[in-house]
Amino acid sequence: MTSLFTPYFRKVPVAFILTFFFFSMMSITLKAQNKPKDETIKINEDCLKCHGQSKYKYNNPESGTEVTKRMYLETIINRTEFYESNHKTFKCTDCHSADYDTFPHPGRLRMESKYACIDCHGGDEAYAKFKFEDIETEFQSSVHSTKHSDDFNCWMCHNPHTYKINARSDEKIRDIVAYDNAICLNCHADITKYQMLTDKVNPNILQKHDWLPNQALHFKNVRCIECHARTNDSILVAHNIQPKAKAVRRCVECHSTNSILMASLYKYKVQEERSKAGFYNGVIMNEGYVIGANRNYYLGLISLIMFGCVAFGIAIHATLRIIKRKK
Amino acid sequence: MSQKIYLYPMWIRLWHALNAILIILLIISGVSMQYTNPANPFIRFDIAVTMHNISGMILTANYMIFLIGTFITPNGKYYKLSFKGLFARLIKQFTYYTFGIFKHERPPFPVTKESKFNPLQQFTYVIAMFVLVPIVIITGWALLYPEVVLTKFFSGSGIKVNDFIHVIIGFFVSFFMFVHIYFCTIGATFVSNFKSMINGFHESH
Numbered sequence: 001m002t003s004l005f006t007p008y009f010r011k012v013p014v015a016f017i018l019t020f021f022f023f024s025m026m027s028i029t030l031k032a033q034n035k036p037k038d039e040t041i042k043i044n045e046d047c048l049k050c051h052g053q054s055k056y057k058y059n060n061p062e063s064g065t066e067v068t069k070r071m072y073l074e075t076i077i078n079r080t081e082f083y084e085s086n087h088k089t090f091k092c093t094d095c096h097s098a099d100y101d102t103f104p105h106p107g108r109l110r111m112e113s114k115y116a117c118i119d120c121h122g123g124d125e126a127y128a129k130f131k132f133e134d135i136e137t138e139f140q141s142s143v144h145s146t147k148h149s150d151d152f153n154c155w156m157c158h159n160p161h162t163y164k165i166n167a168r169s170d171e172k173i174r175d176i177v178a179y180d181n182a183i184c185l186n187c188h189a190d191i192t193k194y195q196m197l198t199d200k201v202n203p204n205i206l207q208k209h210d211w212l213p214n215q216a217l218h219f220k221n222v223r224c225i226e227c228h229a230r231t232n233d234s235i236l237v238a239h240n241i242q243p244k245a246k247a248v249r250r251c252v253e254c255h256s257t258n259s260i261l262m263a264s265l266y267k268y269k270v271q272e273e274r275s276k277a278g279f280y281n282g283v284i285m286n287e288g289y290v291i292g293a294n295r296n297y298y299l300g301l302i303s304l305i306m307f308g309c310v311a312f313g314i315a316i317h318a319t320l321r322i323i324k325r326k327k
Numbered sequence: 328m329s330q331k332i333y334l335y336p337m338w339i340r341l342w343h344a345l346n347a348i349l350i351i352l353l354i355i356s357g358v359s360m361q362y363t364n365p366a367n368p369f370i371r372f373d374i375a376v377t378m379h380n381i382s383g384m385i386l387t388a389n390y391m392i393f394l395i396g397t398f399i400t401p402n403g404k405y406y407k408l409s410f411k412g413l414f415a416r417l418i419k420q421f422t423y424y425t426f427g428i429f430k431h432e433r434p435p436f437p438v439t440k441e442s443k444f445n446p447l448q449q450f451t452y453v454i455a456m457f458v459l460v461p462i463v464i465i466t467g468w469a470l471l472y473p474e475v476v477l478t479k480f481f482s483g484s485g486i487k488v489n490d491f492i493h494v495i496i497g498f499f500v501s502f503f504m505f506v507h508i509y510f511c512t513i514g515a516t517f518v519s520n521f522k523s524m525i526n527g528f529h530e531s532h
Contacts, residue, residue, distance in 0.1 A: 213376060217473050251372035256363040295361055296491075303498045310502055314509045317424075321513075324429040 036089045046101065047092045051077050058103065081162040095160070117154040131235050138232060138239040148197050156197075157183045177223050184224040211249075226254070226261060334443055335527040338396055343524060345389050352382040354501050361494060383467045390460060405443045408453055416446035428513070438529055448510075455503050459496050466493035 036044075050056035054076060060067050082088060092100070095115055099106055121132040139145055144152050185205075187193045194202040212218050227248035229238035248254075254261050335343075356379040359369040370378065397403040419435045424447070427435070436445040444452060469489050514520040515530040523529050 213373075214473060251376070252363045252368060255360075255372055299491075299494070300362075306498070306502065307505075310505050314505065318509070318512075320429055324431075 034089075036083055040089065040091050041083075043091050043093075048077060048079055051075055052079050077161050085160075085162050085164050087160055087163075114155070117158070134232070134235045135237075135239050138235065142229070142239060142241040143243050144241050152197060156187070174220060177221060180223045180225065181219070188224075222254070222261065330531045331528040332438065332440055332531065333527055334438070334440070334529040335523060336400075336402075337527070338392075338400075339402060340524060340527055342389060342393055342396065346386070346393070349382045349386040349389065350500065350504055352378060353386065354497070354504065356382065357494075357497050358501075380471060383464070383471070387464050387468070390464060393456070404441075405449065406453055406456070408449060413446065413450070417450060420445050420447040424513075438531055443529075451503065455500070459500050459503070462496045463493060463500060466490075466496070 045052075050058075051071060054071055055068055056071055057066055057068050059065070097109055097112055099109060118132055118136050121127045121130065122136070123133075139154070144156070187197075188202060188205060191202050194200075206215070209215055209218075225238055225241070228241055230240040230242055230246075231238050232240065356370060356375040359375040360372065360379065362369070363372055369375075397406060416436070423432065423435050434445065436442065438445075466489050470486070470493060473486050511520040512518075514523075519530040
């Protein structure tokens with residue numbers, strides 16, 4: 001049995017094999033580009049042999065003994081998380097001074113200024129679609145920037161050693177929500193970290209949100225930034241965190257056909273105003289249901305027609321009763 | 328001259344009055360939530376949610392009273408559907424409402440102490456009270472505690488399926504209410520059935 005394409009492939013089997021080989025290689029090459037090189041992993045191991053776990057060992061030349069010390073929590077880098085992060089192809093010394101290769105590390109390195117996101121990502125065509133400049137402007141207007149000193153920088157939320165870009169269309173919304181909310185809760189649910197930047201007492205998040213119906217369901221299905229950040233059409237994720245008083249409190253901001261969720265959490269997935277099944281904001285419905293935002297166009301139309309028919313029937317019946325009543 | 332029969336005892340009148348108020352509140356708040364419009368809300372969303380939740384809870388308690396009352400008092404007999412010849416009786420009553428009533432014919436199934444409802448009433452009341460209302464109550468409570476609803480129902484969201492059933496059945500209850508209120512005007516006089524809801528006496532034609 002032969003197919004429509006069989007004669008073609010018989011004539012040019014070499015072309016077919018080469019095409020297949022070419023695309024296979026392209027796919028392998030693209031995958032390889034996203035993986036750290038063996039050489040990078042080997043070089044990084046010079047740092048991670050100490051910074052990759054909770055303790056490190058060194059020989060004390062004075063006493064001639066091997067000393068075991070605890071590594072400070074902040075300076076431990078988890079290998080698995082790092083090699084899954086956005087910066088996985090980097091060598092440690094791409095961002096940190098090459099002078100760290102000596103031990104003990106020179107004391108002046110403590111004063112080394114660290115890179116901010118914009119230092120590498122700003123003005124680079126390769127990253128233009130992420131609009132880092134706009135994100136920077138948004139961040140400068142946010143309470144995280146205006147209420148705190150320069151100590152509050154990108155790294156407070158986006159750990160350069162573990163951060164991976166989120167909210168992609170192939171990921172589950174609930175996973176995105178959990179990942180992104182963990183970034184906020186990292187400080188807002190941890191008094192020690194919170195008080196690194198302020199003397200204020202960290203408000204209890206559960207108590208502060210006790211007005212929210214089905215609180216647990218909201219926390220699992222929407223991110224903190226949905227209500228606490230001003231949406232911006234030009235960037236993918238809103239970074240302008242608003243003061244408490246400006247947070248969204250009106251239910252209808254989400255629970256309506258022009259739900260703000262379409263401009264925030266579901267921005268990546270928005271492809272059409274109404275899905276094929278006739279649902280407003282149908283994209284939300286793949287993983288959730290938002291009363292008021294997910295009403296069905298056809299259901300609304302049918303109910304309206306039915307109400308019209310009932311009202312018309314009653315009006316006719318009532319009119320006839322009045323006309324035909326006993327004199 | 329019209330004849331008066333005591334058909335509606337005090338507990339039924341109180342249950343019916345409360346049921347009517349709650350269903351109206353539920354329809355108004357439900358429609359307001361379903362068609363939320365931030366610029367011009369019919370009822371503010373959070374108020375509508377609270378109104379709907381509280382009314383739904385009271386309606387459940389009231390429905391339990393109805394169920395218990397129906398089982399332990401003679402009121403239950405009025406809801407016993409006899410399927411034999413049901414279709415013919417329904418057609419007969421329907422024909423009366425659509426034609427006979429305008430010719431001032433006598434009702435085919437006059438109200439008696441033994442038979443409070445005509446076949447069409449009995450059929451729709453059984454469907455409303457033993458099918459529609461239980462479904463809206465169960466799906467309503469499931470929406471109140473969504474974590475107990477299956478997160479995934481086949482390929483979609485359990486909450487989504489649950490909500491659709493709630494909304495669609497809610498619409499049918501609304502249609503029932505419209506027709507029910509209109510048919511109340513078909514009595515010995517325009518207001519006689521409304522008077523019955525207060526004094527318990529049914530006034531025959």
